[in-house]
Amino acid sequence: MKNFLVISICLLFFAGLEGQVITVLNPSFEGSAASSVSPPNWTACGGSPDTQPPWWGVSLPASNGSTYYGLVYLQSIPSSQESGRALTSTPLMPGTVHNMTVDLANLQAYNGSWNGNCIARLWGGTGCTMSQILWSSPQLTNSTWNTHNVSFTPTSAWTSLIWQVVIGTGTFSSLGVDNMSQITTIILDVKVSDFQAEVNQGQVDLSWVAEGDHEDTRYYIERARSGQDFSELGMIQGQNTGKEASRHDYSDLRPEYGTSWYRLHTVDRNGEESWSPIVEVTVFDPSGLSFGYIMPNPIIDQANLNILAESARLAEIQLLDSRGRMVHQQQVMLDKGENQLNLDFSGFQSGIYFVKMGAIVQRVVVGW
Ligand SMILES: [Ca+2]
Numbered sequence: 001m002k003n004f005l006v007i008s009i010c011l012l013f014f015a016g017l018e019g020q021v022i023t024v025l026n027p028s029f030e031g032s033a034a035s036s037v038s039p040p041n042w043t044a045c046g047g048s049p050d051t052q053p054p055w056w057g058v059s060l061p062a063s064n065g066s067t068y069y070g071l072v073y074l075q076s077i078p079s080s081q082e083s084g085r086a087l088t089s090t091p092l093m094p095g096t097v098h099n100m101t102v103d104l105a106n107l108q109a110y111n112g113s114w115n116g117n118c119i120a121r122l123w124g125g126t127g128c129t130m131s132q133i134l135w136s137s138p139q140l141t142n143s144t145w146n147t148h149n150v151s152f153t154p155t156s157a158w159t160s161l162i163w164q165v166v167i168g169t170g171t172f173s174s175l176g177v178d179n180m181s182q183i184t185t186i187i188l189d190v191k192v193s194d195f196q197a198e199v200n201q202g203q204v205d206l207s208w209v210a211e212g213d214h215e216d217t218r219y220y221i222e223r224a225r226s227g228q229d230f231s232e233l234g235m236i237q238g239q240n241t242g243k244e245a246s247r248h249d250y251s252d253l254r255p256e257y258g259t260s261w262y263r264l265h266t267v268d269r270n271g272e273e274s275w276s277p278i279v280e281v282t283v284f285d286p287s288g289l290s291f292g293y294i295m296p297n298p299i300i301d302q303a304n305l306n307i308l309a310e311s312a313r314l315a316e317i318q319l320l321d322s323r324g325r326m327v328h329q330q331q332v333m334l335d336k337g338e339n340q341l342n343l344d345f346s347g348f349q350s351g352i353y354f355v356k357m358g359a360i361v362q363r364v365v366v367g368w
Contacts, residue, residue, distance in 0.1 A: 292338065
């Protein structure tokens with residue numbers, strides 16, 4: 001009888017680890033493709049999102065089914081920042097880890113040129129009131145679908161999930177959202193918070209706070225470049241610090257120049273998983289510069305070069321042909337932070353060129 005009781009209690013304990021499943025209606029955004037019309041069960045909360053494709057020049061096929069949600073943002077018209085919501089089957093559970101996946105793409109094709117980087121933001125709220133940013137994607141740069149692990153902890157029992165497009169860099173951007181999974185609530189036996197990343201003498205120092213840490217807890221540090229796929233950078237085991245809140249750390253000793261995104265993937269001793277919010281870090285090269293992007297590429301006549309500078313400085317921009325011969329050079333004064341430079345390639349022969357600034361070398365195609 002005593003053994004039976006022990007087994008029953010264990011079963012109850014483990015059964016309690018898996019939480020409930022929460023769904024949204026029409027998670028694949030299926031509907032009749034239409035401009036300024038949200039798919040069934042989705043409601044526009046800002047602007048007038050579309051059921052895509054093929055409106056406004058968008059041709060990317062759906063990731064799942066035949067249609068998806070298309071959201072645009074024009075920096076010059078703040079009210080154009082589009083968002084749309086769906087209701088959840090049951091309210092979200094405050095203080096509990098919620099996991100799901102979603103497919104996202106930068107559509108790049110709206111009106112042929114709305115191709116700035118963008119960020120997808122997921123809000124929790126009531127009706128169209130956007131109350132808590134539950135999750136933000138890294139900057140999305142490619143017009144291909146990528147599946148993202150979305151993990152969040154609501155602060156309140158929200159009944160709306162709201163997708164919003166946010167400008168990353170550039171002036172116009174367009175976002176595709178498709179193929180949301182069900183949302184699974186998970187109770188981990190470790191609580192992770194305050195994930196931070198800081199550049200320190202050329203390395204990136206990461207730290208987080210854990211409560212309930214156990215020696216079988218695994219913390220996987222993940223990094224993404226250009227906002228796409230995260231890959232594992234390293235893993236550290238728990239230190240058995242128990243219920244007491246303790247800070248853990250990990251250093252990326254060889255970060256890449258430019259902007260990177262980091263997140264913490266925690267696996268508790270029962271195998272339950274959660275992901276921290278994503279943090280963005282910019283590492284400048286020895287000349288104090290960090291490449292953003294060149295758009296468009298291929299280039300017809302003109303392109304925008306986006307460069308970040310650690311401080312205001314005079315910099316030299318060089319243009320090299322495919323054999324590495326310098327065909328143009330120019331001094332430019334850069335402001336601290338983000339700089340947009342216009343590159344004029346009109347009059348250049350078609351071909352491959354390299355844009356060089358400090359340690360940055362970017363390949364561009366002109367004329368095709
Ligand atoms: Ca779909």
